[in-house]
Amino acid sequence: MEGYQKGRRGKTLEAPEVVVVRLPLYLRALSQLAEQGTQLVSSEELGRQLQITPAQIRKDLSSFGRFGKQGRGYDVGHLLGELRQVLGLTQEWSVALVGVGRLGRALLGYPGFRPEGFKIAAAFDVDPRQVGQVVGGIMVQPMHRLEEVLGTEGIRMAIVAVPASQAQQVIDQLAACNVRAIVNYASVAAHVPPHVKLRTIDPVLALQSMTYYLREDARP
């Protein structure tokens, strides 16, 4: 592994966030190729699948080491392993869920976390009717136990599935409990301290980023 690992003075350099965000997309495409039995893939083929230019893919991947052989393409299995290592996915990550409404329940039943190394290890809600219920094998805890449970379990990732009006407060509480990475489903521009990462998952943002392409031929 080379590239962003060390700067000139031995200081560890981070890859640009735009690159880090693309790596899981590469991982997913490579996993599907591996399942299909593909052993080598060109940046052109990966680019076609991901709607990313081959040059961008080569540049992104070369930041982390020399994975491709000229004219031969990338070794799918090797690149998969290296990307998992770069992204810290060689271990299992425990995740806390806050908010056990309709969306939270759908997330607790979602089968896609475990195969990728993520485990919802604790769930919380403010609603006393939810607390104590067992959903997807997890007992819903009251919010006042947040700090204790996260500390005991060493949880530093969380998913926020509460109404927009409560999201910032919950995110602040999570940040105060040493959570360093938050996926937020509430439609708010939430703030986090600089050492906390936040990704907002919002179908409205996704839709709004595509109407731009439809607007010209839109019906009046």
Add this chain to the structure above:
Amino acid sequence: MEGYQKGRRGKTLEAPEVVVVRLPLYLRALSQLAEQGTQLVSSEELGRQLQITPAQIRKDLSSFGRFGKQGRGYDVGHLLGELRQVLGLTQEWSVALVGVGRLGRALLGYPGFRPEGFKIAAAFDVDPRQVGQVVGGIMVQPMHRLEEVLGTEGIRMAIVAVPASQAQQVIDQLAACNVRAIVNYASVAAHVPPHVKLRTIDPVLALQSMTYYLREDARP
């Protein structure tokens, strides 16, 4: 409006997709500022809220026209209106939902679409037990009515909330029915024709893009 509108030969130029994807984030932050009664905002303040550099914000916005006054900041209301126009959000958009399982039902009950100008106008499922049910005021239709309903309603945006194993097939069907913009909740690297936009919403991708920042101080 200037910038990307016309190229040298009068051809309409598109803004880079990375910029288009950021515009809804600006829109959301500006909406919150407007609700709080803020009339002017600096690129520094916007940048702080969105964890984007002020230089990036100025560059992104200047692509679409001259919104800011030096040393004075952006007029929140004016910029909101212009961004809505750029993104084609001055009209209401009808959206089809495919997949009425737990996630689909959460989406049908989601109150965040209408205030932003999006309306789930039709819902579809392959499961005969779902078909005919009314969820969130919408009657679930069988898949074989997809083309007819989308055509009649002029729907060109869709949300896919089906299991991963069915997602590519559903996306192909939607593309064949003239759908041009798809939000996909299934955890697959789906393919679309070049004229179709696709955004994948996936908590695993979001989590995987943050473990990179946690890996070094991760417990062994």
